[in-house]
Amino acid sequence: MRVSPEVALTFDDVLLVPAASSVHPRKARLETQFTQGIRLQIPLVSAAMDTVTESRLAIAMAQEGGMGIIHKNLSPSDQAAQVRRV
Template identity: 55%
Template structure:
């Protein structure tokens, strides 16, 4: 398993809007949570107490 050595926060990343040739209906934003569980939307709760309250 690859080890991640750098972490980023929201202040470290800037997404700049631009034109794209990608057709939205051709995009797959699903995520495999486990081998048997697939999430078909690009939303997951963050494992941070300041983002997700439990």
């Protein structure tokens, strides 16, 4: 879906109407292609914020099938150390 740059929407502007579905929840597939070489089992990616994601959360996200993005507010060597821990 493409949205015009002139259109700005918030959560209050969008409504998903509940309805019956023929898809059984256990048969729903959530995997998605994140990049050309990375496939995620669940479509969840953490925020790359210093108060949110370091190695601990990135590991937990990966274990559940998502991805944690290490934030950039670190020195290059500290960033590399965080990535190595993951």
